[in-house]
Amino acid sequence: MGIREVYTGAQSGELMGLHCFTSDMVTWQGVPFSQIPQWAWWQTSEAKFMTGGFGAGFLRGHKNSATDMVGLVGIPYSRVQNRGVRTDATGYPDLYPSLHPFTAPWFQVGAVANQVCQHHGFATGVASGAYTTSTVGVLSLTFDCFS
Numbered sequence: 458m459g460i461r462e463v464y465t466g467a468q469s470g471e472l473m474g475l476h477c478f479t480s481d482m483v484t485w486q487g488v489p490f491s492q493i494p495q496w497a498w499w500q501t502s503e504a505k506f507m508t509g510g511f512g513a514g515f516l517r518g519h520k521n522s523a524t525d526m527v528g529l530v531g532i533p534y535s536r537v538q539n540r541g542v543r544t545d546a547t548g549y550p551d552l553y554p555s556l557h558p559f560t561a562p563w564f565q566v567g568a569v570a571n572q573v574c575q576h577h578g579f580a581t582g583v584a585s586g587a588y589t590t591s592t593v594g595v596l597s598l599t600f601d602c603f604s
Contacts, residue, residue: 478530482532482533482536483514483530483531483532484511484530484531484533485528485529485530485531486528486529486531487521487524487526487527487528487529488526488527488529489525489526489527490520490525490526490527491525510531511531511532511533511534511537512532512533512534512535512536512537512601512603513531513532513537513582513583513585513601513603514529514530514531514532514583515529515530515583516528516529516530532601532603536603536604537601537602537603538577538579538601538602538603539585539599539600539601539602540573540574540577540579540582540599540600540602541597541598541599541600542569542573542597542598542600543590543592543595543596543597543598544556544595544596544597544598545592545595548576549569549572549573549576550568550572551565551568551569551572552569552572552573554594554595555594556569556596556598557587557596558584558587558596558598559587566584567583567584569584569598570582570583570584570600570602573598573600573602574600574602574603577602578604579602579603579604580603580604581602581603581604582600582601582602582603583600583601584598584599584600585599585600585601586598586599587599
């Protein structure tokens, strides 16, 4: 099993999908929990903003209350490419036109990220942005994809 893993959003009963990374693929570090915006708890590319040295990343979920630190996994720029999709696109089982990444459950956003990134030939990915389009109620979502 890899040193770090990201939840893919896939679940069947009690079984959950994980994508594991080896120690040469990612870097783990602690960051101050108080500096992480509330919206960052859905799978985001928070690592590139928090650490300044990575192309993408995800919060690990482990929090040390005594030190106010939370685990952050960083993915090097060389392994990351950005991909996008509109919420009215077809072919992604967990994507629907009114999906909004700031209000949708984090696991659903993770599932869409995984589906979009795998469609483009990557192992998995994390959501990195949402933008309005000229179509009312439809967003353009971006994902940082990596293998």
